[in-house]
Amino acid sequence: xxxxxxxxxxxxxxxxxxxxxxxxxxxxxxxxxxxxxxxxxxxxxxxxxxxxxxxxxxxxxxxxxxxxxxxxxxxxxxxxxxxxxxxxxxxxxxxxxxxxxxxxxxxxxxxxxxxxxxxxxxxxxxxxxxxxxxxxxxxxxxxxxxxxxxxxxxxxxxxxxxxxxxxxxxxxxxxxxxxxxxxxxxxxxxxxxxxxxxxxxxxxxxxxxxxxxxxxxxxxxxxxxxxxxxxxxxxxxxxxxxxxxxxxxxxxxxxxxxxxxxxxxxxxxxxxxxxx
Numbered sequence: 001x002x003x004x005x006x007x008x009x010x011x012x013x014x015x016x017x018x019x020x021x022x023x024x025x026x027x028x029x030x031x032x033x034x035x036x037x038x039x040x041x042x043x044x045x046x047x048x049x050x051x052x053x054x055x056x057x058x059x060x061x062x063x064x065x066x067x068x069x070x071x072x073x074x075x076x077x078x079x080x081x082x083x084x085x086x087x088x089x090x091x092x093x094x095x096x097x098x099x100x101x102x103x104x105x106x107x108x109x110x111x112x113x114x115x116x117x118x119x120x121x122x123x124x125x126x127x128x129x130x131x132x133x134x135x136x137x138x139x140x141x142x143x144x145x146x147x148x149x150x151x152x153x154x155x156x157x158x159x160x161x162x163x164x165x166x167x168x169x170x171x172x173x174x175x176x177x178x179x180x181x182x183x184x185x186x187x188x189x190x191x192x193x194x195x196x197x198x199x200x201x202x203x204x205x206x207x208x209x210x211x212x213x214x215x216x217x218x219x220x221x222x223x224x225x226x227x228x229x230x231x232x233x234x235x236x237x238x239x240x241x242x243x244x245x246x247x248x249x250x251x252x253x254x255x256x257x258x259x260x261x262x263x264x265x266x267x268x269x270x271x272x273x274x275x276x
Contacts, residue, residue: 032072032083034065043069047090050097057098066091089126167237169249170216173256174233177220195228200235208245208260216247216256 034043038059046065049055069087073079096119203222207214219236223229236258239245246261 032069032087034068036060036064043087043090047094050094057094057101060094060098062091062094062098065094086130089123093123170237170247170256173216174220174229177217178226178229195231197231197235197238200232201239204232204235204239204245204258205260208258211260214258216258219258 032043033041034046039046039049039055043065046055046060050057050060069091073084204219207219216236220229220232223232236245239261240247244261246259248257248259249255250257
């Protein structure tokens, strides 16, 4: 894994300066520091430099590392189990790396390769859990303890019938009503006032607010003139467009029924059906 050849040797003096400078930013986070001739800093940084081949594992005395840690444990009042577990994991990995570097490298058997792969997998899993724990700890330290939950979508209302009529059917029904009015006896009347679309909208709303269903024919029959029928029809279309009126035709060419709607999901479907 590591070579003892001169080509792989590291300038210890230059590397020691690099390690000291790099590790200054971690002093506030790690209490225990390894102090060797070629390195001074946290143990996990030592492992990182060795894995990157920036330090020669054969120049590291693992016995000295262990002795220093035991001396450190004697100085603390209470041993942190997590910190102790971290040390054991890193020390074990350093021991494995140094063993491979010092011992001859025979061809590994399939079982040995599997054991090495299992060890690597276990270490990677440990590092992943360690990073996750650090993330949760940082989140707790920053007082971000609220976890968003997506609100449940409201159930669509089923009390109102789905639209079964199109704008073309409404226009056809309107033309049929106008044709019947043309066949009726002509009566000369003078209209008392001219209706606006806004006024007819209020009239239709008032009719439907009573709760009873109104037929399309009975609505147009309230008109006393063709002009008023046109205004009534335009007011109805506007209410359908806004989703304030539901329309329903229970059978083909049958009567068209109107009922009060609302600005909800069902009203949107009704509006689409009337515009289609």
